[in-house]
Amino acid sequence: MGAVIDYLKDFRWLLDTLDVFLVAFIIYRIMLLIKGTRAVQMLFGLAVILSVYVGSQLTGLYTLHWILDNFLSSIILVIVVLFQEDIRRALIHVGANPFFADLSYREETAVMSELVKACVNMANKRIGALIVIERETGLKDFLEVGVEIDAKVASDLITSIFLPYSPIHDGALVIQQGRLNRAGCFLPLSQNPDISKTFGTRHRAAIGLTELVDAVAIVVSEETGKISVVVGGRITRDLDSTALTRVLKRLLEPRGSKKKAK
Incomplete structure (x- = not known):
């Protein structure tokens, strides 16, 4: 001994x-x-x-x-x-993927497909949208004003939330653990003086939130119909369906390639 x-x-x-x-x-x-x-x-x-x-x-x-x-x-x-x-x-x-927690590979693929489909559909129709996806840092402090949804991610539902006559279309839609959690949420606007003057409120809110937390924000511009992804205060613009899918998979599915369909 x-x-x-x-x-x-x-x-x-x-x-x-x-x-x-x-x-x-x-x-x-x-x-x-x-x-x-x-x-x-x-x-x-x-x-x-x-x-x-x-x-x-x-x-x-x-x-x-x-x-x-x-x-x-x-x-x-x-x-x-x-x-x-x-x-x-x-x-x-601890030990979990916050976005796709407890989802099978097939369910992950379905959620991703519906999300991309909704963004592309809204972009084609020039419907403005701001979608926030929670990752490791919780978003509880930003959900106090929003309306609870608690529904599966569905393209038609996402589109209906952001229609101009919807009472909650101006706020952000928050996705937590692969489900639509709340809509109509107000986010902090970025105070960065270097942000382009062409960015509207949705883009500034997406940048402002992601400067504070590790969430992923998707913005659909109603003026240009372009889709952007914002992470860490940095924006990637003008994404088509293929590019958006690739970016979201890289950001949200770190372990997706290891899963098998159930």
Whole structure:
């Protein structure tokens, strides 16, 4: 037994490296999950409280230090309460593809086909549309205003949502886990001064959202009939059916090639 322990000690540097890597990876994944949500502001608030706590200890502000000490003694419970939605989302997303979770390859193909069909149909008819597809970072904070849909992805339904006389045609349609979740959602507009002046509200909203989260946004221009995909604040324009399918598969099906039809 002693020989085994001595042997492992020789590789202690490797274990330390692995330890640091795992901690860094966990922190990175947590930051990715809360990016673009109110959890960021909450986390900043906790950091401020912690700074005041340390400062009160160093400067001898005993009453303030006592109050914060009692508060921070229950910090685990506070974190669970404040970040319960983010913790729930993290557990759901662990080891899963958020967009195509629990879908077979055949169902994935059907969803992709209906989505592309709807975009091409609306482009041909010059119907403006903004469709947002959730990936790893949750979009809960952007869904408060929208109307709940909870339906399968269907070309005709998507088109009807964005018809000019539809009361929710001006907002964004959000897709979560391969289903139409909510429509009529309002998204933050990008404040980037370098954005082309030719971009309308839908394009600016798509860029603004994807600057904050890792979602994929599809924009159909009612003026030009062109289809664009926006990821990470960057826009790819003038996509036809084939190009749109290729881009969406690359962004949404990282494991699709490994699945078999059920």
